[in-house]
Amino acid sequence: MNPRLLSIIAAVVLVPVLVIGGIAFGLLAIIGGQAASANAGTGACTVGDAGTALTVTTTGGDSLTLDEKQLANAATIITVGTQAGVPAAGLKVALMTALQESKLRMLANSTVPASLDYPHEGVGSDHDSVNMFQQRPHWGKLADLMDARYAVRAFFGGPNGPNGGSPRGLLDIKGWDTMPPGQAAQRVQVSAFPDAYDQWEGAAETIINSMSGSISCDSGQVIGQAAYPLSPGYNMTSGYGPRDIDVPGASTWHTAIDLQHWPNNCNDPVYAILPGTVTVSTELWLSIRHPDGFIVSYLHMYKSQRLVDVGDEIQAGQQIGVTGNVQPSGGCHLDLRINKNGTTNSAVAALQEATDLGAPAMYAGYVDPEEFLRLYGIEVCPPDSCRRP
Structure with a gap:
């Protein structure tokens, strides 16, 4: 991952360092280059090189190059998910879902004119669905649904989610973690195209792996995987x-x-x-x-x-x-x-x-x-x- 990609991710707030298949992880601080903490020192830091954009491929061989905004949305999914204690398997399901529904873009909807008043990265027209998960009004108020962090929290649901169990988020579905990830996505989305999520599994894994690169710095700091003790805003x-x-x-x-x-x-x-x-x-x-x-x-x-x-x-x-x-x-x-x-x-x-x-x-x-x-x-x-x- 190069410093430019690092800065894209850090702009979301913080970046989690993931262990695939691991347990619940919170936010891990990223330091160095443009993403350095104000008092983190001045030594130069480098990370593995993944380019300024990221290209992923479906199981059918189709390629999609993710731009800065799409990568930032992916980082939001990872950040909010790990903050909520979602394991890497759940993060993969969420990324697969957002890739299929919106190509990881926050979409307004031409049939919901008020949605155009909120920041968005494209305009869809599927019923009254909005955001990167294409959530409909029963998922929340429009202002909330057009907030990427809320949309992610709603998708995951669970005891601390905003849904109260209805509609069901991923964590509200018993045994989701034993299902194939595409099936788990479908259980949340209830899509007319239930098999469409499967094609994005490898792409989701590529995204997760690209955002868990190691960081090295030449300063005198102690460098390691260190986390904030509470979620932001304390x-x-x-x-x-x-x-x-x-x-x-x-x-x-x-x-x-x-x-x-x-x-x-x-x-x-x-x-x-x-x-x-x-x-x-x-x-x-x-x-x-x-x-x-x-x-x-x-x-x-x-x-x-x-x-x-x-x-x-x-x-x-x-x-x-x-x-x-x-x-x-x-x-x-x-x-x-x-x-x-x-x-x-x-x-x-x-x-x-x-x-x-x-x-x-x-x-x-x-x-x-x-x-x-x-x-x-x-x-x-x-x-x-x-x-x-």
Whole structure:
């Protein structure tokens, strides 16, 4: 994948790094070139070369060259899907569907004149269907259907989808993951041409593979697959360091950062920022030890709502639970903290720890999560989208 294609994908928000056939993955940060985080460093980064456009082929041998907008729509499907915990098999079904229905274009409809008032990449005329999945009015309001992210969420459905199970999205269909992907697509779309989706299976796989290329950088940063802990749009409600707080039992020297969506701050998917092994799962704490020895902890998730347990091997971006309000807490949020004790990673070991800043000795080894994540090219609270206390 070249830097131009990288910038197309990054413009959607973030790009997931996928493991085909894997479990639920959240958003993985991409760094380098035009897609670099504002504070991610200045070293040049390169990725595998896939060209500025991507050509895919149907099983019948027909070729389709995807342009920037089509690639951006594909990236939206992948991003929103992984954010919702959809495995790669489901992403493939969605891509196959959008390729067949619209060639991955957001379509307005000449029979729905109001749809022409929304941004679109073509005009269709099939009944009253719109967007890249050709969804009809029972899928949602027109303003929602002409929003690519909503359209993707509706296609996937599931317990957190906007459909409430009707019409059924992919995740609402029992056994979808055991069906041939074309059949699964048909179960969602109920098309008059039920076999048409099959021809796009290889094309969908090509798209997924092209968007999961490795990234290498020549800067001094620690480079790896690192994920944001929550979906975009959260704010920081408490920072790292001394603080005044009136929550009973809460620490006055905060060795973490608190993140929260508002007003929907409860039951918000929480994603592992880095890979590792779960070593602690108590009522309050969930801790994951990275292969480099440091420990990342996620606090306040209800244990009954966690998706992992002690001994589980975790991947970056994998959903591990949802935000909760386990005490001491003043409301549902994620407390994210990192302890560098025992690390073999020299860059992490060099980070200033809390006790150097006057924290009690019991907080030895804890480091500023923002500084830590910058080593991986992530600005966890970017000024253009994240408010600070």
